[in-house]
Amino acid sequence: MTGFVSRMLERNLSGADLTPENADALAVHHAESIIAEDGVLDGNDDSRVVVANVESDPWRPFCCLHLAFPDGRHGIGSGLLVAPDLILTAAHNLYDLRSRRFVSAVHAHVGLHHNAPAASAAGVRVEVFPGSGHLPAYRSFAHDDRKRHVSDFGVIKLATTALFDWAGTCADLAAQPPMTDDEIRRSLLNVAGYPDDGRVLTLKTDAGPALAQSLEMTNFRYRMDTMPGQSGCPVFRYLTDHNEFLFAGVHVAGDGDANIARRFDPVMRGQLIRWKQALNCT
Numbered sequence: 001m002t003g004f005v006s007r008m009l010e011r012n013l014s015g016a017d018l019t020p021e022n023a024d025a026l027a028v029h030h031a032e033s034i035i036a037e038d039g040v041l042d043g044n045d046d047s048r049v050v051v052a053n054v055e056s057d058p059w060r061p062f063c064c065l066h067l068a069f070p071d072g073r074h075g076i077g078s079g080l081l082v083a084p085d086l087i088l089t090a091a092h093n094l095y096d097l098r099s100r101r102f103v104s105a106v107h108a109h110v111g112l113h114h115n116a117p118a119a120s121a122a123g124v125r126v127e128v129f130p131g132s133g134h135l136p137a138y139r140s141f142a143h144d145d146r147k148r149h150v151s152d153f154g155v156i157k158l159a160t161t162a163l164f165d166w167a168g169t170c171a172d173l174a175a176q177p178p179m180t181d182d183e184i185r186r187s188l189l190n191v192a193g194y195p196d197d198g199r200v201l202t203l204k205t206d207a208g209p210a211l212a213q214s215l216e217m218t219n220f221r222y223r224m225d226t227m228p229g230q231s232g233c234p235v236f237r238y239l240t241d242h243n244e245f246l247f248a249g250v251h252v253a254g255d256g257d258a259n260i261a262r263r264f265d266p267v268m269r270g271q272l273i274r275w276k277q278a279l280n281c282t
Helices: 002-010 146-151 162-167 181-186 266-278
Strands: 062-068 074-083 086-089 105-110 119-128 154-158 189-193 204-208 219-222 234-239 244-254 259-263
Touching (some): 062 086, 062 189, 074 266, 086 266, 105 162, 119 162, 146 259, 189 244, 219 244
Antiparallel strands (some): 062 074, 062 105, 074 086, 086 154, 105 119, 119 154, 189 204, 189 234, 219 259, 234 244, 244 259
């Protein structure tokens, strides 16, 4: 691992190395959520539905994350495979603003349906948004600062390409222009991830529009049915007739009135390109 760490330091990355062996101990099980402090809208399953066939489009690159922190807490998060060995997720899944510590282990799955994954891989490195221009680094916020959502995204570098080998695809966000305000306003959006509801872990989704008046440069809101565990999952538009997946943002929180996405914008797109290069992604 020494050579890998030194390469990371040479590239001025500021995340954390993980030990894959620690991730191997994270079995697929229900765990008390560690991300409830973000107030993710706690739905009643009145509109959220189970994805019956996780092997069909567009669900194959959707990831379930088992997370372990140094203090012994465990939790569930969601994410999206954006390269054969890289997952995009919410920064708060990877870095705890209360304890000021990164996760100690991550185990990621695709094709997870009723607790049974089709493929799994351990994380070897995590990174959270380091700041850019007028946007501060995620680690610079206080845990209760409501402005933290402007920087709430990060990535997990995987030890293998096992998830991609099964999925056969990933979301190439470097090739996708960010959706415009008008596109988001006119779109029926979806949110899909792995709610930690005390039962079985399985992919669930809901659909609805963005709240038009909520569109900002870095965030927007919507009232789709979600729960803790879905933080980090994609908010997107999917056109079945054309098999077209358009990424709108990362689901990061809710405040009891509406959910919040960290919008896919030129800053996120550029940062993903830099991470892929610095982490030698496949």
